[in-house]
Amino acid sequence: MRSSSVRMIGASCSAAAREPGSAVNTIAEPHMTAADFNNRVCPKSIFFWNPLLLSLLVVTRQHILRFTARFNRLQNRGRKPPPHSLSWESYTNIMEIQAFFQIFSGFFELGSNCYPLLRECLKSRVPKKITFFYQKPLGSWLFRVILPDIMKFIPEQLDPITRRFVETHPGGSAIEVTSRGQQLRYLLTALLLLLLLKFRWDYFLFFVTAFLMFWYAAAVIFRGGAAVLSWFGRGEEIITDDEVAALSDDELPVYTVFLPLYHEANIAAKIVRNMGKLDYPKEKLEVMLLLEADDSETREALARTGLPPYCRVLTVPDAPPKTKPRACNYGLSQAKGVFSVIYDAEDAPEPDQLKKACIAFRRDPEKRVLCVQGKLNYFNSRHNLLTRLFTVEYSTYFDLTLPGYQLFNLPLPLGGTSNHFRTDILRKIGGWDPFNVTEDCDLGLRIYEYGYKTRLINSTTYEEANSQVWNWMRQRSRWVKGFIQTHLVHYRNPFRTMKRLGVYGAFGGFLAVGGSAMMMLTNLIFWAAMLLYAGLLLHGLFAGVPLLDQIVGPRFDTAYEGVRIGHLTLKAWPLVYYGTGEDPFWSIFSQIFFAGSLIMFLANFIFIGIGVAACVKRKYYRLIPAALLMPFYWLLISLAAWKGFIQIFTKPFYWEKTKHGLTDNIEPCKEETA
Incomplete structure (x- = not known):
């Protein structure tokens, strides 16, 4: 089936190219620009198959090499090269090609550079061996599943460390956003769903609403239960000051600190100062400042600060993905420490955190604890309302939610920093996935999958x-995009996931990662539905219809006509509604609708309560008023979640850089009192 489909596509493309008036022949004209292509081909291709055939155009490596050779010949002869041209190396950029391949990649814009390539490629027949193809939304959506695997040559373009991760984790890397089975x-x-929407739109509404309501409620109950459990239990390793004081420098191992930096010149001095505050023997401390090859500003700023002997700058080779x-994987390949930790540029860990991590690892003689997670919080919580809300959320997540996951014995989606590892075992499982934009979350699930454990400690990084x-x-859209990536990677085959994680672990991991992302996405939908319903209730009240009559509802329609919007x-919607045809289906659907709305309404109060509890636990009493506003913060989270969801289709590996140094330097405080 597959080969016949490809032959059919190839024959159609070749025939279209020979036809004088076809759209394909049009773009083979010698001096057509990208704008000409857009104006003359895309809008005027009325016949359905013309744009479809264009979207299925097959291009091989040989085509690109021939195009590049022609481009180079024109340059050597002193002639002007084709407009918007790129070299073969540029076309093999993994960030562009990978997004080029995704099933829903129609929104991705490689740019006008692809048009001269297309013109050149259309001069020859479609080859039998498919390497990769130019696709538009319709073609990629309908036909990606029947074409051969086009990703196998990609690892050849990667650096050795990244290539090794991809090769040793087949199907376990986000380089492939979705598998063919998915x-x-x-x-x-x-x-x-489209067929159901066309023929039974009422059933479509029923199933979609019931599905979203179920998983939304499950995620809320799951996170709420974890928070309650950690409030009454102890979901973290408590390490006392006496234990830290009892440690001698001689018994401490070499410790490596990974500090990945990119365009952080404005806080270079702060980075070095924060690392100098660590209470750890400096002769046993290895701080790796990991810089990208093109980041000369940060490199010069660090040189001006005068780096201490325990800090060294490592330049990460320029290769995709950035x-x-x-x-971090590049740093891991050269790390000398028995233990290692990753910090972000603006991090200010508590001075004794490394020693506490050593004690936590020492408590596990069987070496089953691979990761020790420090808590995260913010030093500028009082800067404005957004930082207050953000601090309440972080306090909830690291002081209540994650400890609850640990008590449940479930996979822990790691925080992006203050992750302490046994370096040798981290190398053994491959380190971090270079293509996942929340590599910490992905690594947390892989740690559980390999049979290792993660433990939280009572130490905070600000x-x-x-x-x-x-x-x-x-920042938040990247986090949600990464959660979706992690879910897609680890749940490509649900049965295989259950075999690796166990049914209990697979279900918990699903709720902690995929369920959280789904909750963030659906929150906006449910809020919109609730606000619409509240508006309709108010309209009925002003029209003289009692509130109870509107909610419970008469069996038949009354004189009240409702709100007219056009036609x-x-x-x-009443709680008990049979419709004009007395169909019991509508009564069942209305009750599900009301149950879900009630869950969504109560969920906001649950998260308010959890936020207040987190403020009390950390003694952030002045942030309690901000905790009361958390439902509005969740609306903002939902907007960011939709941005990240869209980027899964358009820019799956795009790392949206978070700007640091926006707040004046504020020393972290350990607690606030009323």
């Missing part, structure tokens, strides 16, 4: 909370 499942589900986990809304949105008439 694409087929999602495509079939979408087609079934992400934090890839830089960071800088985003004080600007757009900068916060960029639509809307009014509050």
